[in-house]
Amino acid sequence: MNDGIKTYLRLLRYASHYWLMFTFGALAMLIFAITDTGFAFLIKTLTDSFAGTENSKSIDQIKGYLPLIVIFIFFIRGLSGFFSTYNIAWIGRQVIKSLRAEIYNKFLYLPTIFLDRKSNAELLSKVTFNIEQVAESTSNIITILIRDTLTIIVLTIYMVYLSPTLAKIMFMAAPIIALLVWSLSKLFRRYSERIQDSMGDVAHAIKETLQNHRIIKIFNGQDFENEKFSVINENNRKHNTKLLSTKAIGDALTIFIASLGVAGVVFVATTDEVRSNMSVGDFSGFITAMVLLMTPLKRLTNVNAMIQKGVAAASSIFILIDENNEKDKGQQEAGILKGSxxxxxxxxxxxxxxxxxxxxxxxxxxxxxxxxxxxxxxxxxxxxxxxxxxxxxxxxxxxxxxxxxxxxxxxxxxxxxxxxxxxxxxxxxxxxxxxxxxxxxxxxxxxxxxxxxxxxxxxxxxxxxxxxxxxxxxxxxxxxxxxxxxxxxxxxxxxxxxxxxxxxxxxxxxxxxxxxxxxxxxxxxxxxxxxxxxxxxxxxxxxxxxxxxxxxxxxxxxxxxxxxxxxxxxxxxxxxxxxx
Ligand SMILES: Nc1ncnc2c1ncn2[C@@H]1O[C@H](COP(=O)(O)OP(=O)(O)OP(=O)(O)O)[C@@H](O)[C@H]1O
Ligand SMILES: [Mg+2]
Missing domain, CATH: 3.40.50.300 (P-loop containing nucleotide triphosphate hydrolases)
Structure with a gap:
């Protein structure tokens, strides 16, 4: 199995204790996804009513309730949005607490020779920086992955219902986007690893300077230390910028590819065959759903960067957790020894x-x-x-x-x-x-x-x-x-x-x-x-x-x-x- 997947599954195992919280979170996500589609449905209904099409008769009956329906949809959306974010973030923090406790305990039992060789600051940076990256990415990933996937699915079902022909064209762009996401993931992982390593370097340099401030002063070593630090600092900036630009390029490309799908839809929508099968409301509902699709789609392609960041951080933490403890195979309790x-x-x-x-x-x-x-x-x-x-x-x-x-x-x-x-x-x-x-x-x-x-x-x-x-x-x-x-x-x-x-x-x-x-x-x-x-x-x-x-x-x-x-x-x- 791919190392990244293995690491991710291991991380999920930590989260699996909190399945009840997760179930509620997932339910909230489903409701959230449905409200998005509900919004597209509302637009379709309103448009039909304006256009005075056949459907408008049924609308006349609920006309007075429409503002209430809008408020209701957004209220439910807000509520489910809250629970989907909160529950998952809660699980993320629990996972981090367990991981951090595990690493701390590891530090207490690692062999002296291992601790002699490692830089303390580097280890410290794992418990602080790397672990926070895991926290951020796990909860964000779960929220985005599930909530946005559900939103996309429900929107898609609605679009297929409104017009299968248009939906087909729209989703021709999907495999190209998937290919793009996949091909960028290696880059994301590489830059994330480098950022985390360089955070270790930054922590190490700072700790050493604070510890050796007297030596630096007596040797007038400030300029020398400043220069050394600026290299480390620059290194960190460079990797961060590379990650950011890769992410930004990924975003732009995703939206561009999706826009090709939109262009296809617009082109086909103008043909007589499609026009005769759709009401104005159907069409505007479709377009609304398409627009609503863009944000979760963008987030989903971005989630990949987060996954890679989380995997890079988690794998460095798991390597530490998997280190052997001091050998302690002795069966005998020494009691009070004589001391020869x-x-x-x-x-x-x-x-x-x-x-x-x-x-x-x-x-x-x-x-x-x-x-x-x-x-x-x-x-x-x-x-x-x-x-x-x-x-x-x-x-x-x-x-x-x-x-x-x-x-x-x-x-x-x-x-x-x-x-x-x-x-x-x-x-x-x-x-x-x-x-x-x-x-x-x-x-x-x-x-x-x-x-x-x-x-x-x-x-x-x-x-x-x-x-x-x-x-x-x-x-x-x-x-x-x-x-x-x-x-x-x-x-x-x-x-x-x-x-x-x-x-x-x-x-x-x-x-x-x-x-x-x-x-x-x-x-x-x-x-x-x-x-x-x-x-x-x-x-x-x-x-x-x-x-x-x-x-x-x-x-x-x-x-x-x-x-x-x-x-x-x-x-x-x-x-x-x-x-x-
Ligand atoms: N943690 C360590 N890792 C690797 N090498 C070490 C470590 N500690 C000591 N050494 C090496 O082992 C050798 C013996 O070191 P040790 O500390 O036992 O000397 P010592 O006799 O106590 O000296 P001193 O009188 O200066 O305290 C030295 O060459 C030293 O470089
Ligand atoms: Mg000694």
Whole structure:
């Protein structure tokens, strides 16, 4: 089946839950279509009455009611027009609500590696722009497709009734119009796809500029950014204009082809044979119906552009919805783990085409042990710890907690056992308290965590205290304050396994000393992985593991490594300004 049709059917499946609303809408459309024909009938009747033809006798009887009939027809037309538009738009909004919820939920469960690679703004543009396109086109399409098709059908029946010969000529134009509509649809689809992509580009550019405004300012990059944006902006305009002009050409051609049909009708209507078979009223009724036909006909040919726009948007949304979630095949609920960790022959690549980031990692950590990981920037430290909560899955090897492969635990129960203070702290644009207590905790527990993370002094000074908003990603706070919030968050979660990735790197020496004490207390009865460039913070670790280019170079206690004059000893000497 054609991809476009498949996408459209899938979209309709979402709408099919609301069949009752649809039935009423469709009924309203039918009434709407009949009122149009009723209008043509009215014209025919009036003309006959003026012309004093045979039919005029019957008209004499209803003459007084005619104004009322006009009002009635238009009242019914307005009412049915309302319900046909409202009901279908209502269904459209319901469909969009479901789709949007589905995508949002998808974002919560997509693998980290997928989200790393995609531009956030591009994804955002799908939930906002593309989805609105689907909404607009689905409801418009259904309304137009059904209401206008019905109108055309009822008008046609009436025209055939008035004069089959004329109707035949009029509809000789139909196949040509159909051919035109069909041949334009590919263009519509192509331009719509490009517009949607270019909206993603626009969103991406704007988001990046807003995020990096300090860098742009310090480099005086305004002109450069402006130029970059104008290309993207122009691209968007170009595709939109192309779509518009294609639509306008389509409109003009449709009406022109239809006018050929009208010309044919006018030509044939003047022949004696037709004239003798039709009253003046019949003829004017026919012409009225023909004129009334033009608008729905034009809209119907335009609907194609809408269908293509909707299909392009919907297929990009369905591609996203069909992405695989994080693998979560583990059957076992982890419960509260003891926290022993084993990395066995672990190899990991972010991208299979490149050199692996981690190679043959073998590392056993006992429950309750604190292991520090040191190594040059880019050596793979963060990657190594990110494998534990399964932000990324190992490419090969065996990674176990409590002697069981971590893939056998359900993701949520595994993650419930691990706290992480990430290298880059990001916060929600919410209050401090909501950022710390990301879950259900008692106020006592929260107070304890705030104290341990040395946040109280800072919070007391804030006019709104714990209810102070931290701004987008926490920009209203200093780097150290953010880090302390992240530490409090991890302390509060209170799990058997703790990962501290440069957790105290932004703190001044005094706060670091205090927090270090709090963290040391915390590390006591849990398994901890500490990553730190500042070696002073890890001297007390049970063991230190030195990573270099994705491989473990050495492992041992601080004293052992210093004694062996190893790579760690060298780093240590450099940092403490000892003679190398
Ligand atoms: N999400 C990612 N996608 C692809 N490659 C990545 C990703 N994150 C890190 N890398 C690459 O993996 C390698 C190891 O990165 P990692 O973040 O583990 O280093 P690190 O030892 O923590 O460094 P630092 O001390 O600077 O934090 C780097 O070469 C980096 O370019
Ligand atoms: Mg790192």
């Amino acid at each position: 960790i084993e990395y066995r022959d672990i190899t990991f690549s972010y991208n299979p085409e490149y050199e692996p980031t981690l190679k043959n990692i073998n590392l056993c950590i006992n429950s309750g042990e604190t292991v520090a990981i040191v190594g040059k920037s880019g050596s793979g430290k963060t990657t190594l710890v990110n494998l534990l909560p399964r932000f990324y899955d190992v490419s090969s090897g065996f990674l176990a907690i409590d002697d069981q492969s971590i893939e056998e635990y359900s993701l949520s129960s595994l993650r419930a056992n691990i706290s992480v203070v990430t290298q880059e702290v990001t916060l929600f644009n919410d209050t401090i308290i909501n950022n710390i207590a990301y879950g259900n905790y008692s106020s006592e527990e929260i107070d304890k965590a705030i104290n341990a993370a040395h946040l109280n002094e800072f919070i007391e000074k804030l006019p709104n205290g714990l209810d102070t908003k931290v701004g987008d990603q926490g920009v209203l706070l200093s780097g150290g304050q953010r880090q302390r919030i992240a530490i409090a968050r991890a302390l509060l979660k209170n799990t058997p396994i703790l990962i501290l990735d440069e957790a105290t790197s932004s703190l001044d020496s005094e706060s670091e000393k205090y927090i270090q004490e709090a963290l040391e207390n915390l590390m006591m009865n849990r398994t901890t992985l500490v990553i730190a460039h500042r070696l002073s913070t890890i001297e007390k670790a049970d063991r230190i593991c030195v990573l270099s280019e994705g491989q473990i170079k050495e492992i041992g206690t601080h004293n052992e490594l210093i004694r062996n004059n190893s790579e760690y000893a060298l780093l240590h000497k450099l940092q403490f300004n000892e003679k190398v």
